[in-house]
Amino acid sequence: MIGFDNEKYLKIQSEHIKERISLFENKLYLEFGGKLFDDFHASRVLPGFQPDSKLKMLMQLRDCVEIVIVINAADIEKNKIRADLGITYDMDVIRLIKEFSSRGMEVSSVVITHYVGQAAADSFREKLESLGIRVYYHYTIEGYPANVSLIDSDEGYGKNDYVETTRPLVVVTAPGPGSGKLATCLSQIYHDNKRGIKSGYAKFETFPIWNLPLKHPINLAYEAATADLNDVNMIDPFHLEAYGKTAVNYNRDIETFPVLNALFERIYGKNQYKSPTDMGVNMAGYCIIDDEVCGIASKHEIIRRYYSALEKQRTGFSLNEKEIYKLELLMSQAKITPEFRHVTTAAKEKAASSGTAAAAIELADGSIVCGKNSDLLGTSAALLLNAVKHLGGIDHSIRLIPPSAIEPIQEMKTKYLSGRNPRLHTDEVLVALAMLSNSDENARCAMSQLLKLRGCQAHSTVLLSEVDKKIFKKLGVDITCEPVPKKNLKTLI
Secondary structure, three states: OOOEOHHHHHHHHHHHHHHHHHHOOOOEEEEEOOOOOOOHHHHHHOOOOOOOHHHHHHHOOHHHEEEEEEEEHHHHHOOOEEOOOOEEHHHHHHHHHHHHHHOOOEEEEEEEEEEOOOHHHHHHHHHHHHOOOEEEEEEOOOOOOOOHHHHOOOOOHHHOOOOOOOOOEEEEEOOOOOOOHHHHHHHHHHHHHHOOOOOEEEEEOOOOOOOOOOOOHHHHHHHHHOOOOOOOEEEOHHHHHHHOOOOEEEHHHHHHHHHHHHHHHHHHOOOOOOOHHHHEOOOHHHHEOOHHHHHHHHHHHHHHHHHHHHHHHHOOOOOOHHHHHHHHHHHHHOOOOHHHOHHHHHHHHHHHHHOOOEEEEEOOOOOEEEEEOOOOEOHHHHHHHHHHHHHHOOOOOOOOOOHHHHHHHHHHHHHHOOOOOOOEOHHHHHHHHHHHOOOOHHHHHHHOOHHHHOOOEEEEOOOOOHHHHHHHHHHOOEEEEOOOOHHHHHHOO
């Protein structure tokens, strides 16, 4: 089901940004938060929103936009990893440059912020310059952001390199949070003002959606997505005072607005923005066409985030108890429990009745299919095969992959590769299915159903292997897991 009009979004969002550019002297620095290429959070909570919608929107402005990518020198030095991609921030900068360039968009430069002479930052600069990318340094400012008089001086922003730009819209983006996007924008405005250019600043953040209620499931889902950062949605008090209307923003923007207001007043003489909400340009709230669909999707997202936090705690990736408490509070505010996802209940019931690990998936037509451990197949592999059988109308009793095809793979795993688990993982099952599809009509039919799994909800009663998690992600299946290792299965049943 669709709850978001993506075509309308592309149209009115690009038009609104053009309007904002015209408010200044045809020069706008747009701080771009969130993910440009693969915003899967937005696509999950706003069904119909395409993961690359923001990029497509910018491509409509291609002739007037250039990209500046910002990276924190400290993140380069400590090899900070972007968790969703498993690559370092500096490698992600290079990836972003290639992605933008392949779509005909200009990346004019990279800004290395918080620079204090780090050797790793110098090496990265050399690497970028060898690729023909201009690189600039921005420095730390003592007392930032509260020391407004120092920031707005030749010893503050004045010490930063001036980033040469030529187009009306400069999109400032980064591999992740804490990179220094806002400071880069403000530094440029400071230098432009010195040069007689009255440039402007705006912020693009999809969430929270400012013109939805504070406790709307979509906005609660944003809090769930940032629970590890402890972001909190709030009514914007500055907007309420200025206009007598409620608008939703988040705590960090509201807390820093007095400082930004003082900076803008020093640079411009006045600040035309009366609230942090005014600074935003997000139009997503106007493109929701089915509030109920988006609300249900957002509740699913809150539960997924809860299970993800439990898994991180169980595997030692994170020991942040407050994150879990926050997510439990958000579920309470949304009036849901984990059982709101029907697949959660179905998987647990299957595990209880079978006495072994189990998983369930809810397909697009609302039907729920289960799978369980067996001597030949792992839980995830069984679930996938049962799901494509159901979608392809293949009788459940038919074995898509006969034991004669599975046993040689098991022998390879245990005898030659020293594996202890003979059961097939999802990747091994899919390879076997692909090989059989050349000669078996049922296997060929099953293969053709895999695309129909995208966007489906699934749940496992035990933690998944990394292999299985990656396969589900590639298939577009949103799967959660009980934080229980397979060896502790009896605690669930």
